[in-house]
Amino acid sequence: MYTMGIDVGSASSKAVILRDGREVVAALAVQAGTGSSGPGRVLEAIAAESGLTTKDMSFILATGYGRTALPMADKQMSEITCHAKGVFFEEPAARTIIDIGGQDVKAIALDDRGGIRQFYMNDKCAAGTGRFLEVMSRVLEVPLEEMGQYHFRSKTPAQVSSTCTVFAESEVISLLSRGTAKEDIIAGVHFSVAAKACALAQRVGVRREVVLCGGAAKNGGVADAIEKELGEPLVVARNPQLTGALGAALLAYEEMKRKERSA
Incomplete structure:
Protein backbone atom coordinates (compact mmCIF):
# COMPACT_ATOMS: atom_id res chain seq x y z
CA MET A 1 0.00 0.00 0.00
CA TYR A 2 1.39 3.39 -1.00
CA THR A 3 0.40 6.65 0.66
CA MET A 4 1.55 10.18 -0.08
CA GLY A 5 1.91 13.26 2.07
CA ILE A 6 2.14 16.67 0.39
CA ASP A 7 3.16 19.74 2.37
CA VAL A 8 2.75 22.99 0.44
CA GLY A 9 4.18 25.84 2.45
CA SER A 10 4.71 29.52 1.73
CA ALA A 11 8.23 29.01 0.36
CA SER A 12 8.51 25.35 -0.66
CA SER A 13 6.53 22.27 -1.65
CA LYS A 14 7.41 18.86 -0.21
CA ALA A 15 6.20 15.30 -0.87
CA VAL A 16 6.83 11.91 0.74
CA ILE A 17 5.68 8.48 -0.45
CA LEU A 18 5.46 5.62 2.07
CA ARG A 19 5.08 1.90 1.51
CA ASP A 20 2.85 0.21 4.11
CA GLY A 21 3.12 3.13 6.50
CA ARG A 22 6.76 2.50 7.39
CA GLU A 23 9.18 2.57 4.48
CA VAL A 24 10.02 5.87 2.79
CA VAL A 25 10.02 5.18 -0.94
CA ALA A 26 10.73 8.77 -2.03
CA ALA A 27 10.97 12.18 -0.37
CA LEU A 28 11.90 15.55 -1.79
CA ALA A 29 11.34 19.29 -1.72
CA VAL A 30 11.01 21.98 -4.38
CA GLN A 31 11.84 25.57 -3.46
CA ALA A 32 8.53 27.05 -4.62
CA GLY A 33 5.45 27.25 -2.44
CA THR A 34 1.74 27.88 -2.53
CA GLY A 35 0.39 29.96 -5.41
CA SER A 36 3.30 28.96 -7.62
CA SER A 37 4.32 26.02 -9.81
CA GLY A 38 5.76 24.31 -6.71
CA PRO A 39 2.98 21.76 -6.05
CA GLY A 40 2.95 20.56 -9.65
CA ARG A 41 6.73 20.45 -9.81
CA VAL A 42 7.11 18.41 -6.62
CA LEU A 43 4.55 15.87 -7.86
CA GLU A 44 6.38 15.56 -11.17
CA ALA A 45 9.74 15.20 -9.42
CA ILE A 46 8.61 12.54 -6.96
CA ALA A 47 6.95 10.57 -9.78
CA ALA A 48 10.23 10.66 -11.71
CA GLU A 49 12.19 9.53 -8.64
CA SER A 50 9.84 6.75 -7.51
CA GLY A 51 8.15 5.63 -10.73
CA LEU A 52 4.83 6.13 -8.93
CA THR A 53 2.09 8.68 -9.65
CA THR A 54 -0.86 9.93 -7.63
CA LYS A 55 -2.96 7.18 -9.28
CA ASP A 56 -0.81 4.56 -7.54
CA MET A 57 -1.59 6.02 -4.09
CA SER A 58 -4.13 4.41 -1.79
CA PHE A 59 -4.54 7.71 0.04
CA ILE A 60 -3.12 11.23 -0.36
CA LEU A 61 -3.12 13.71 2.52
CA ALA A 62 -2.26 17.39 2.09
CA THR A 63 -1.01 19.89 4.64
CA GLY A 64 0.51 23.36 4.76
CA TYR A 65 -0.74 26.75 3.58
CA GLY A 66 -1.60 25.40 0.14
CA ARG A 67 -3.36 22.23 1.26
CA THR A 68 -6.82 23.28 0.07
CA ALA A 69 -5.59 23.86 -3.50
CA LEU A 70 -4.64 20.22 -4.16
CA PRO A 71 -7.58 18.51 -5.90
CA MET A 72 -5.86 15.11 -5.89
CA ALA A 73 -5.76 14.98 -2.07
CA ASP A 74 -8.24 12.71 -0.26
CA LYS A 75 -8.00 14.77 2.93
CA GLN A 76 -6.37 17.88 4.39
CA MET A 77 -4.90 18.31 7.89
CA SER A 78 -3.14 21.12 9.71
CA GLU A 79 0.62 21.33 9.61
CA ILE A 80 0.72 21.23 13.42
CA THR A 81 -0.69 17.69 13.41
CA CYS A 82 1.52 16.58 10.52
CA HIS A 83 4.78 17.98 11.92
CA ALA A 84 4.09 16.34 15.28
CA LYS A 85 3.46 13.00 13.58
CA GLY A 86 6.53 13.20 11.35
CA VAL A 87 8.93 14.30 14.09
CA PHE A 88 7.73 11.65 16.56
CA PHE A 89 8.07 8.94 13.90
CA GLU A 90 11.75 9.81 13.41
CA GLU A 91 12.50 10.88 17.00
CA PRO A 92 10.28 8.98 19.49
CA ALA A 93 12.03 10.77 22.38
CA ALA A 94 10.81 14.16 21.08
CA ARG A 95 8.76 16.12 23.63
CA THR A 96 9.22 19.68 22.31
CA ILE A 97 9.24 20.68 18.65
CA ILE A 98 10.40 24.00 17.25
CA ASP A 99 9.41 24.40 13.61
CA ILE A 100 10.72 27.41 11.70
CA GLY A 101 8.98 27.66 8.35
CA GLY A 102 9.04 30.23 5.61
CA GLN A 103 6.20 32.28 7.05
CA ASP A 104 5.72 31.23 10.67
CA VAL A 105 7.33 29.75 13.76
CA LYS A 106 5.67 26.99 15.78
CA ALA A 107 6.37 25.42 19.14
CA ILE A 108 4.64 22.13 19.88
CA ALA A 109 4.62 20.14 23.11
CA LEU A 110 4.16 16.37 22.80
CA ASP A 111 3.08 13.77 25.33
CA ASP A 112 4.84 10.43 25.72
CA ARG A 113 2.77 8.89 22.92
CA GLY A 114 3.41 11.69 20.44
CA GLY A 115 0.07 13.41 21.00
CA ILE A 116 -0.08 17.21 20.95
CA ARG A 117 -0.33 18.66 24.46
CA GLN A 118 -0.12 22.32 23.44
CA PHE A 119 1.17 24.55 20.67
CA TYR A 120 1.80 28.20 19.90
CA MET A 121 2.39 29.90 16.58
CA ASN A 122 3.84 33.22 15.53
CA ASP A 123 2.19 33.76 12.15
CA LYS A 124 1.41 37.49 12.32
CA CYS A 125 4.92 38.74 11.58
CA ALA A 126 7.79 37.52 9.41
CA ALA A 127 10.39 38.19 12.13
CA GLY A 128 12.11 34.97 13.19
CA THR A 129 10.95 33.01 10.12
CA GLY A 130 12.61 31.69 6.99
CA ARG A 131 11.44 34.81 5.17
CA PHE A 132 13.30 36.93 7.74
CA LEU A 133 16.49 34.99 7.00
CA GLU A 134 15.95 35.41 3.24
CA VAL A 135 15.67 39.19 3.65
CA MET A 136 18.85 39.31 5.75
CA SER A 137 20.66 37.10 3.23
CA ARG A 138 19.77 39.53 0.46
CA VAL A 139 20.83 42.63 2.43
CA LEU A 140 24.10 41.02 3.48
CA GLU A 141 24.76 39.56 0.01
CA VAL A 142 25.51 36.16 1.56
CA PRO A 143 23.72 33.08 0.16
CA LEU A 144 21.36 31.42 2.63
CA GLU A 145 23.26 28.15 2.45
CA GLU A 146 26.48 29.93 3.52
CA MET A 147 25.09 31.82 6.52
CA GLY A 148 25.84 28.96 8.90
CA GLN A 149 29.52 29.04 7.94
CA TYR A 150 29.70 32.77 8.70
CA HIS A 151 27.95 32.22 12.06
CA PHE A 152 30.67 29.92 13.35
CA ARG A 153 33.40 32.40 12.43
CA SER A 154 31.85 35.10 14.63
CA LYS A 155 33.73 36.16 17.75
CA THR A 156 31.35 38.94 18.87
CA PRO A 157 27.76 38.54 17.63
CA ALA A 158 26.11 41.87 16.88
CA GLN A 159 22.93 42.97 18.60
CA VAL A 160 19.96 42.71 16.21
CA SER A 161 17.18 43.64 18.55
CA SER A 162 14.31 44.72 16.30
CA THR A 163 11.21 42.54 16.43
CA CYS A 164 10.09 43.66 12.97
CA THR A 165 11.67 42.45 9.72
CA VAL A 166 11.59 45.93 8.18
CA PHE A 167 13.25 47.56 11.19
CA ALA A 168 15.74 44.68 11.52
CA GLU A 169 16.70 45.21 7.87
CA SER A 170 17.44 48.86 8.65
CA GLU A 171 19.39 47.79 11.71
CA VAL A 172 21.54 45.39 9.64
CA ILE A 173 22.18 48.08 7.00
CA SER A 174 23.29 50.44 9.79
CA LEU A 175 25.65 47.77 11.18
CA LEU A 176 27.14 47.26 7.72
CA SER A 177 27.68 50.99 7.28
CA ARG A 178 29.58 51.07 10.60
CA GLY A 179 31.91 48.33 9.35
CA THR A 180 30.63 45.51 11.54
CA ALA A 181 31.89 42.16 10.23
CA LYS A 182 29.32 40.17 8.28
CA GLU A 183 29.92 37.07 10.40
CA ASP A 184 29.05 39.04 13.55
CA ILE A 185 25.90 40.47 11.95
CA ILE A 186 24.83 37.02 10.76
CA ALA A 187 25.39 35.53 14.20
CA GLY A 188 23.31 38.39 15.62
CA VAL A 189 20.54 37.64 13.12
CA HIS A 190 20.57 33.97 14.13
CA PHE A 191 20.37 34.84 17.83
CA SER A 192 17.45 37.15 17.04
CA VAL A 193 15.66 34.23 15.34
CA ALA A 194 16.54 31.99 18.29
CA ALA A 195 15.12 34.44 20.84
CA LYS A 196 11.72 34.45 19.12
CA ALA A 197 11.62 30.68 18.64
CA CYS A 198 12.68 29.98 22.22
CA ALA A 199 10.09 32.39 23.63
CA LEU A 200 7.39 30.27 21.96
CA ALA A 201 9.01 27.06 23.21
CA GLN A 202 9.03 28.38 26.77
CA ARG A 203 5.29 29.04 26.48
CA VAL A 204 4.55 25.38 25.72
CA GLY A 205 7.08 24.18 28.30
CA VAL A 206 10.49 22.89 27.24
CA ARG A 207 11.01 19.16 27.78
CA ARG A 208 13.73 16.97 26.29
CA GLU A 209 14.24 15.95 23.57
CA VAL A 210 13.88 19.28 21.85
CA VAL A 211 13.72 18.78 18.07
CA LEU A 212 14.20 21.51 15.47
CA CYS A 213 12.54 21.17 12.06
CA GLY A 214 11.53 23.35 9.12
CA GLY A 215 13.70 24.73 6.35
CA ALA A 216 15.64 27.01 8.70
CA ALA A 217 16.89 23.92 10.58
CA LYS A 218 19.25 23.26 7.66
CA ASP A 224 23.51 26.60 17.37
CA ALA A 225 21.86 29.87 18.42
CA ILE A 226 18.68 28.08 19.54
CA GLU A 227 20.65 25.53 21.56
CA LYS A 228 22.58 28.31 23.30
CA GLU A 229 19.45 30.40 23.88
CA LEU A 230 17.51 27.43 25.30
CA GLY A 231 20.36 26.08 27.39
CA GLU A 232 19.22 22.59 26.37
CA PRO A 233 20.59 20.03 23.92
CA LEU A 234 18.93 20.35 20.52
CA VAL A 235 18.25 17.60 18.01
CA VAL A 236 17.90 18.64 14.37
CA ALA A 237 15.37 16.43 12.58
CA ARG A 238 16.99 14.07 10.07
CA ASN A 239 15.12 15.63 7.15
CA PRO A 240 13.98 18.88 8.73
CA GLN A 241 12.19 20.31 5.70
CA LEU A 242 10.24 17.08 5.11
CA THR A 243 8.74 16.32 8.54
CA GLY A 244 5.34 17.79 7.63
CA ALA A 245 5.07 15.77 4.43
CA LEU A 246 6.28 12.64 6.26
CA GLY A 247 3.64 13.14 8.94
CA ALA A 248 1.00 13.63 6.26
CA ALA A 249 2.01 10.35 4.58
CA LEU A 250 1.85 8.53 7.94
CA LEU A 251 -1.58 9.99 8.68
CA ALA A 252 -2.70 9.02 5.16
CA TYR A 253 -1.79 5.42 5.97
CA GLU A 254 -3.77 5.56 9.23
CA GLU A 255 -6.77 6.99 7.38
CA MET A 256 -6.60 4.19 4.81
CA LYS A 257 -6.40 1.49 7.49
CA ARG A 258 -9.36 3.08 9.27
CA LYS A 259 -11.38 2.96 6.06
CA GLU A 260 -10.47 -0.70 5.56
CA ARG A 261 -11.58 -1.61 9.10
CA SER A 262 -14.93 0.12 8.69
CA ALA A 263 -15.62 -1.38 5.23
Whole structure:
Protein backbone atom coordinates (compact mmCIF):
# COMPACT_ATOMS: atom_id res chain seq x y z
CA MET A 1 0.00 0.00 0.00
CA TYR A 2 1.39 3.39 -1.00
CA THR A 3 0.40 6.65 0.66
CA MET A 4 1.55 10.18 -0.08
CA GLY A 5 1.91 13.26 2.07
CA ILE A 6 2.14 16.67 0.39
CA ASP A 7 3.16 19.74 2.37
CA VAL A 8 2.75 22.99 0.44
CA GLY A 9 4.18 25.84 2.45
CA SER A 10 4.71 29.52 1.73
CA ALA A 11 8.23 29.01 0.36
CA SER A 12 8.51 25.35 -0.66
CA SER A 13 6.53 22.27 -1.65
CA LYS A 14 7.41 18.86 -0.21
CA ALA A 15 6.20 15.30 -0.87
CA VAL A 16 6.83 11.91 0.74
CA ILE A 17 5.68 8.48 -0.45
CA LEU A 18 5.46 5.62 2.07
CA ARG A 19 5.08 1.90 1.51
CA ASP A 20 2.85 0.21 4.11
CA GLY A 21 3.12 3.13 6.50
CA ARG A 22 6.76 2.50 7.39
CA GLU A 23 9.18 2.57 4.48
CA VAL A 24 10.02 5.87 2.79
CA VAL A 25 10.02 5.18 -0.94
CA ALA A 26 10.73 8.77 -2.03
CA ALA A 27 10.97 12.18 -0.37
CA LEU A 28 11.90 15.55 -1.79
CA ALA A 29 11.34 19.29 -1.72
CA VAL A 30 11.01 21.98 -4.38
CA GLN A 31 11.84 25.57 -3.46
CA ALA A 32 8.53 27.05 -4.62
CA GLY A 33 5.45 27.25 -2.44
CA THR A 34 1.74 27.88 -2.53
CA GLY A 35 0.39 29.96 -5.41
CA SER A 36 3.30 28.96 -7.62
CA SER A 37 4.32 26.02 -9.81
CA GLY A 38 5.76 24.31 -6.71
CA PRO A 39 2.98 21.76 -6.05
CA GLY A 40 2.95 20.56 -9.65
CA ARG A 41 6.73 20.45 -9.81
CA VAL A 42 7.11 18.41 -6.62
CA LEU A 43 4.55 15.87 -7.86
CA GLU A 44 6.38 15.56 -11.17
CA ALA A 45 9.74 15.20 -9.42
CA ILE A 46 8.61 12.54 -6.96
CA ALA A 47 6.95 10.57 -9.78
CA ALA A 48 10.23 10.66 -11.71
CA GLU A 49 12.19 9.53 -8.64
CA SER A 50 9.84 6.75 -7.51
CA GLY A 51 8.15 5.63 -10.73
CA LEU A 52 4.83 6.13 -8.93
CA THR A 53 2.09 8.68 -9.65
CA THR A 54 -0.86 9.93 -7.63
CA LYS A 55 -2.96 7.18 -9.28
CA ASP A 56 -0.81 4.56 -7.54
CA MET A 57 -1.59 6.02 -4.09
CA SER A 58 -4.13 4.41 -1.79
CA PHE A 59 -4.54 7.71 0.04
CA ILE A 60 -3.12 11.23 -0.36
CA LEU A 61 -3.12 13.71 2.52
CA ALA A 62 -2.26 17.39 2.09
CA THR A 63 -1.01 19.89 4.64
CA GLY A 64 0.51 23.36 4.76
CA TYR A 65 -0.74 26.75 3.58
CA GLY A 66 -1.60 25.40 0.14
CA ARG A 67 -3.36 22.23 1.26
CA THR A 68 -6.82 23.28 0.07
CA ALA A 69 -5.59 23.86 -3.50
CA LEU A 70 -4.64 20.22 -4.16
CA PRO A 71 -7.58 18.51 -5.90
CA MET A 72 -5.86 15.11 -5.89
CA ALA A 73 -5.76 14.98 -2.07
CA ASP A 74 -8.24 12.71 -0.26
CA LYS A 75 -8.00 14.77 2.93
CA GLN A 76 -6.37 17.88 4.39
CA MET A 77 -4.90 18.31 7.89
CA SER A 78 -3.14 21.12 9.71
CA GLU A 79 0.62 21.33 9.61
CA ILE A 80 0.72 21.23 13.42
CA THR A 81 -0.69 17.69 13.41
CA CYS A 82 1.52 16.58 10.52
CA HIS A 83 4.78 17.98 11.92
CA ALA A 84 4.09 16.34 15.28
CA LYS A 85 3.46 13.00 13.58
CA GLY A 86 6.53 13.20 11.35
CA VAL A 87 8.93 14.30 14.09
CA PHE A 88 7.73 11.65 16.56
CA PHE A 89 8.07 8.94 13.90
CA GLU A 90 11.75 9.81 13.41
CA GLU A 91 12.50 10.88 17.00
CA PRO A 92 10.28 8.98 19.49
CA ALA A 93 12.03 10.77 22.38
CA ALA A 94 10.81 14.16 21.08
CA ARG A 95 8.76 16.12 23.63
CA THR A 96 9.22 19.68 22.31
CA ILE A 97 9.24 20.68 18.65
CA ILE A 98 10.40 24.00 17.25
CA ASP A 99 9.41 24.40 13.61
CA ILE A 100 10.72 27.41 11.70
CA GLY A 101 8.98 27.66 8.35
CA GLY A 102 9.04 30.23 5.61
CA GLN A 103 6.20 32.28 7.05
CA ASP A 104 5.72 31.23 10.67
CA VAL A 105 7.33 29.75 13.76
CA LYS A 106 5.67 26.99 15.78
CA ALA A 107 6.37 25.42 19.14
CA ILE A 108 4.64 22.13 19.88
CA ALA A 109 4.62 20.14 23.11
CA LEU A 110 4.16 16.37 22.80
CA ASP A 111 3.08 13.77 25.33
CA ASP A 112 4.84 10.43 25.72
CA ARG A 113 2.77 8.89 22.92
CA GLY A 114 3.41 11.69 20.44
CA GLY A 115 0.07 13.41 21.00
CA ILE A 116 -0.08 17.21 20.95
CA ARG A 117 -0.33 18.66 24.46
CA GLN A 118 -0.12 22.32 23.44
CA PHE A 119 1.17 24.55 20.67
CA TYR A 120 1.80 28.20 19.90
CA MET A 121 2.39 29.90 16.58
CA ASN A 122 3.84 33.22 15.53
CA ASP A 123 2.19 33.76 12.15
CA LYS A 124 1.41 37.49 12.32
CA CYS A 125 4.92 38.74 11.58
CA ALA A 126 7.79 37.52 9.41
CA ALA A 127 10.39 38.19 12.13
CA GLY A 128 12.11 34.97 13.19
CA THR A 129 10.95 33.01 10.12
CA GLY A 130 12.61 31.69 6.99
CA ARG A 131 11.44 34.81 5.17
CA PHE A 132 13.30 36.93 7.74
CA LEU A 133 16.49 34.99 7.00
CA GLU A 134 15.95 35.41 3.24
CA VAL A 135 15.67 39.19 3.65
CA MET A 136 18.85 39.31 5.75
CA SER A 137 20.66 37.10 3.23
CA ARG A 138 19.77 39.53 0.46
CA VAL A 139 20.83 42.63 2.43
CA LEU A 140 24.10 41.02 3.48
CA GLU A 141 24.76 39.56 0.01
CA VAL A 142 25.51 36.16 1.56
CA PRO A 143 23.72 33.08 0.16
CA LEU A 144 21.36 31.42 2.63
CA GLU A 145 23.26 28.15 2.45
CA GLU A 146 26.48 29.93 3.52
CA MET A 147 25.09 31.82 6.52
CA GLY A 148 25.84 28.96 8.90
CA GLN A 149 29.52 29.04 7.94
CA TYR A 150 29.70 32.77 8.70
CA HIS A 151 27.95 32.22 12.06
CA PHE A 152 30.67 29.92 13.35
CA ARG A 153 33.40 32.40 12.43
CA SER A 154 31.85 35.10 14.63
CA LYS A 155 33.73 36.16 17.75
CA THR A 156 31.35 38.94 18.87
CA PRO A 157 27.76 38.54 17.63
CA ALA A 158 26.11 41.87 16.88
CA GLN A 159 22.93 42.97 18.60
CA VAL A 160 19.96 42.71 16.21
CA SER A 161 17.18 43.64 18.55
CA SER A 162 14.31 44.72 16.30
CA THR A 163 11.21 42.54 16.43
CA CYS A 164 10.09 43.66 12.97
CA THR A 165 11.67 42.45 9.72
CA VAL A 166 11.59 45.93 8.18
CA PHE A 167 13.25 47.56 11.19
CA ALA A 168 15.74 44.68 11.52
CA GLU A 169 16.70 45.21 7.87
CA SER A 170 17.44 48.86 8.65
CA GLU A 171 19.39 47.79 11.71
CA VAL A 172 21.54 45.39 9.64
CA ILE A 173 22.18 48.08 7.00
CA SER A 174 23.29 50.44 9.79
CA LEU A 175 25.65 47.77 11.18
CA LEU A 176 27.14 47.26 7.72
CA SER A 177 27.68 50.99 7.28
CA ARG A 178 29.58 51.07 10.60
CA GLY A 179 31.91 48.33 9.35
CA THR A 180 30.63 45.51 11.54
CA ALA A 181 31.89 42.16 10.23
CA LYS A 182 29.32 40.17 8.28
CA GLU A 183 29.92 37.07 10.40
CA ASP A 184 29.05 39.04 13.55
CA ILE A 185 25.90 40.47 11.95
CA ILE A 186 24.83 37.02 10.76
CA ALA A 187 25.39 35.53 14.20
CA GLY A 188 23.31 38.39 15.62
CA VAL A 189 20.54 37.64 13.12
CA HIS A 190 20.57 33.97 14.13
CA PHE A 191 20.37 34.84 17.83
CA SER A 192 17.45 37.15 17.04
CA VAL A 193 15.66 34.23 15.34
CA ALA A 194 16.54 31.99 18.29
CA ALA A 195 15.12 34.44 20.84
CA LYS A 196 11.72 34.45 19.12
CA ALA A 197 11.62 30.68 18.64
CA CYS A 198 12.68 29.98 22.22
CA ALA A 199 10.09 32.39 23.63
CA LEU A 200 7.39 30.27 21.96
CA ALA A 201 9.01 27.06 23.21
CA GLN A 202 9.03 28.38 26.77
CA ARG A 203 5.29 29.04 26.48
CA VAL A 204 4.55 25.38 25.72
CA GLY A 205 7.08 24.18 28.30
CA VAL A 206 10.49 22.89 27.24
CA ARG A 207 11.01 19.16 27.78
CA ARG A 208 13.73 16.97 26.29
CA GLU A 209 14.24 15.95 23.57
CA VAL A 210 13.88 19.28 21.85
CA VAL A 211 13.72 18.78 18.07
CA LEU A 212 14.20 21.51 15.47
CA CYS A 213 12.54 21.17 12.06
CA GLY A 214 11.53 23.35 9.12
CA GLY A 215 13.70 24.73 6.35
CA ALA A 216 15.64 27.01 8.70
CA ALA A 217 16.89 23.92 10.58
CA LYS A 218 19.25 23.26 7.66
CA ASN A 219 21.16 26.36 8.80
CA GLY A 220 23.62 25.17 11.45
CA GLY A 221 23.97 28.71 12.78
CA VAL A 222 20.26 28.88 13.62
CA ALA A 223 20.45 25.51 15.38
CA ASP A 224 23.51 26.60 17.37
CA ALA A 225 21.86 29.87 18.42
CA ILE A 226 18.68 28.08 19.54
CA GLU A 227 20.65 25.53 21.56
CA LYS A 228 22.58 28.31 23.30
CA GLU A 229 19.45 30.40 23.88
CA LEU A 230 17.51 27.43 25.30
CA GLY A 231 20.36 26.08 27.39
CA GLU A 232 19.22 22.59 26.37
CA PRO A 233 20.59 20.03 23.92
CA LEU A 234 18.93 20.35 20.52
CA VAL A 235 18.25 17.60 18.01
CA VAL A 236 17.90 18.64 14.37
CA ALA A 237 15.37 16.43 12.58
CA ARG A 238 16.99 14.07 10.07
CA ASN A 239 15.12 15.63 7.15
CA PRO A 240 13.98 18.88 8.73
CA GLN A 241 12.19 20.31 5.70
CA LEU A 242 10.24 17.08 5.11
CA THR A 243 8.74 16.32 8.54
CA GLY A 244 5.34 17.79 7.63
CA ALA A 245 5.07 15.77 4.43
CA LEU A 246 6.28 12.64 6.26
CA GLY A 247 3.64 13.14 8.94
CA ALA A 248 1.00 13.63 6.26
CA ALA A 249 2.01 10.35 4.58
CA LEU A 250 1.85 8.53 7.94
CA LEU A 251 -1.58 9.99 8.68
CA ALA A 252 -2.70 9.02 5.16
CA TYR A 253 -1.79 5.42 5.97
CA GLU A 254 -3.77 5.56 9.23
CA GLU A 255 -6.77 6.99 7.38
CA MET A 256 -6.60 4.19 4.81
CA LYS A 257 -6.40 1.49 7.49
CA ARG A 258 -9.36 3.08 9.27
CA LYS A 259 -11.38 2.96 6.06
CA GLU A 260 -10.47 -0.70 5.56
CA ARG A 261 -11.58 -1.61 9.10
CA SER A 262 -14.93 0.12 8.69
CA ALA A 263 -15.62 -1.38 5.23
